[in-house]
Amino acid sequence: MTRDLLVRGGTVVTPHGRFEGDVAVRDGRIAAFGRDLGSDAATPVLDARGLVLLPGIIDPHSHLWEAGFVSGPDFTDSTASAAAGGITTIIEMPLTVPEVLDETVLKEKAALGERTSHVDFALYGGVSPDRLHDLDGMWAAGAAAFKIFTCDTGCAMKGVIDDADLVDAMTRIARLGGLACFHAENDELLVANRRRLAAQERRDNAAFCDWHSETAELEAINRILFYAGRLGTRVHIVHVTSPEGVRLVERARGEGVRATAETCPHYLYLTEDDIAARGAWVTCAPPMRGPAAMAGMRARLDDGTIATIGSDHGPVDPELKLRASNDVFAGQCGMPANETMVPLMLNLAAEGFVSLERLAALMAEAPARLYGLYPRKGAIAIGSDGDFTLVDPGERWTIRQAELIGACGWTPFEGVPVTGKVKATVVRGRVVARDGRVTGEPGAAYVPRLS
Incomplete structure (x- = not known):
C-alpha cells in the first residue's frame, strides 16, 4: 500500500495521551498509526526517533496585513515563517487590502492563498456596522468566524463601537450559529485616555499602557459577555492580557454564556516594563500588563480556563517602528510572532507551566473545534489531514533574528533562551519545513x- 508519508518512531502526543510509534499518511490524510507500520520502497519516510510528534499546530490569530506594513502583497512571507515555526494551519484575520467584508473578497482571498501560502488556512470575515448584510454570504462561503473590534481600527473596517450596532451584529451572528471573535477595548475610554495624555504632553513609552488601560479592556469584555448571554451568541475574546479578563470569561461560562478566551505568547513573556524600556518595538493592542499579570496568565495555562493560544502575528516593517523614537504613539502596533510561538510555548512546558498534552489541546484540537475545522484539522485520527508538528522538547537554543526567516527582519524575543525546538512541519503528508527553513514552493x- 503506497502512502504519501510514513513518520517513523516518534512520541505521538495528543490531548488524550501519548504513545511511541508511527503515523502513516495516504492521499494527504492519516491512514494508520501504531507500532512498526510497514511501508513499500516508494513511501517517503520521515525519521522522528527522539522527537515528539504533535497534531499540526493551528495559529488562530494571524495578520498578513498589506504591503507597507511588511514586504509582499500575498501569503508567501508570513506563511513561510509560520511553516518554519511549526504551524500547519493559520486562521487569517480580515484586515488586509481590501478588507474581507463580503463573500466576493473572501473568495478572492482564498484563491490568492491557495496560490501563495505555504500552509493551509481558514479565513475570518470582518464585521463593520454598514456591512452587516454581508455576514450571511461570508458564512456561506466557509468563513471560520467573524472578527469584531469594539474600538476604532484606524482602517476602513470601522470598529463596532455603538451598542445598538453591536447588538445587531451579535444577533445576526447568533442566527447563523457563527462565532464572534472580539478585540475587546472600550473606545470611549481609549479616546479619553489619549486626550488626557496629550494634555499632559505625555509621549513617553509608558504612556502607551496608560492609553490602552486594563480598565478599557475589562469593561469591553464584560459588556460583550453580557450581550452574549442575552443574545445567545458564541463569543471568543482574543488576546486576553490578564487573569482578570480570563476570570470574567470563566464567570460568564458558569452562568451558561458560550464564551472562551485566547491569550498570546507575548502576554506570557513580556510586561509593561518591557514597553517602558523598549517602546514601540513591543507595542500591541491591548498591551502587556504588569509582572503579576504575566505570572497569573502562566499559572492558568494548564487548568483549562484559557481555550486557545494565538500568535497575533503582525509583521511590522522596522521603519514603522522607528517613527516612534521620540513619540511612542507614532509607532505602528504589532509584532512578528508566528515563527516563535511554538518554541516559546514548548519552553513553558519545559519549565513546568503546561504539559505537552495540554499544549496539543490549546494549539491544535481546541482551535480546530472552536473554528469548525475539526476533525479535518487538529487531530491525529484516521481520516484527519496528515498535519504534524515535530519538535525536540529538550533542545536548548536562543532566539536570534539571524536564524529566523520572516521578511520584516526583527523579533521582539531577540536573545530569549528557550528549551524546545521545531524540527519539521508536515501539511497533509508534505514536509513544508525542516530545521527552520521551508522546503518547497507555496501551494x-x-x-x-x-x-
Whole structure:
C-alpha cells in the first residue's frame, strides 16, 4: 500500500495521551498509526526517533496585513515563517487590502492563498456596522468566524463601537450559529485616555499602557459577555492580557454564556516594563500588563480556563517602528510572532507551566473545534489531514533574528533562551519545513468551516 508519508518512531502526543510509534499518511490524510507500520520502497519516510510528534499546530490569530506594513502583497512571507515555526494551519484575520467584508473578497482571498501560502488556512470575515448584510454570504462561503473590534481600527473596517450596532451584529451572528471573535477595548475610554495624555504632553513609552488601560479592556469584555448571554451568541475574546479578563470569561461560562478566551505568547513573556524600556518595538493592542499579570496568565495555562493560544502575528516593517523614537504613539502596533510561538510555548512546558498534552489541546484540537475545522484539522485520527508538528522538547537554543526567516527582519524575543525546538512541519503528508527553513514552493488549501 503506497502512502504519501510514513513518520517513523516518534512520541505521538495528543490531548488524550501519548504513545511511541508511527503515523502513516495516504492521499494527504492519516491512514494508520501504531507500532512498526510497514511501508513499500516508494513511501517517503520521515525519521522522528527522539522527537515528539504533535497534531499540526493551528495559529488562530494571524495578520498578513498589506504591503507597507511588511514586504509582499500575498501569503508567501508570513506563511513561510509560520511553516518554519511549526504551524500547519493559520486562521487569517480580515484586515488586509481590501478588507474581507463580503463573500466576493473572501473568495478572492482564498484563491490568492491557495496560490501563495505555504500552509493551509481558514479565513475570518470582518464585521463593520454598514456591512452587516454581508455576514450571511461570508458564512456561506466557509468563513471560520467573524472578527469584531469594539474600538476604532484606524482602517476602513470601522470598529463596532455603538451598542445598538453591536447588538445587531451579535444577533445576526447568533442566527447563523457563527462565532464572534472580539478585540475587546472600550473606545470611549481609549479616546479619553489619549486626550488626557496629550494634555499632559505625555509621549513617553509608558504612556502607551496608560492609553490602552486594563480598565478599557475589562469593561469591553464584560459588556460583550453580557450581550452574549442575552443574545445567545458564541463569543471568543482574543488576546486576553490578564487573569482578570480570563476570570470574567470563566464567570460568564458558569452562568451558561458560550464564551472562551485566547491569550498570546507575548502576554506570557513580556510586561509593561518591557514597553517602558523598549517602546514601540513591543507595542500591541491591548498591551502587556504588569509582572503579576504575566505570572497569573502562566499559572492558568494548564487548568483549562484559557481555550486557545494565538500568535497575533503582525509583521511590522522596522521603519514603522522607528517613527516612534521620540513619540511612542507614532509607532505602528504589532509584532512578528508566528515563527516563535511554538518554541516559546514548548519552553513553558519545559519549565513546568503546561504539559505537552495540554499544549496539543490549546494549539491544535481546541482551535480546530472552536473554528469548525475539526476533525479535518487538529487531530491525529484516521481520516484527519496528515498535519504534524515535530519538535525536540529538550533542545536548548536562543532566539536570534539571524536564524529566523520572516521578511520584516526583527523579533521582539531577540536573545530569549528557550528549551524546545521545531524540527519539521508536515501539511497533509508534505514536509513544508525542516530545521527552520521551508522546503518547497507555496501551494496550500483553503479550509472552509466544516460545521
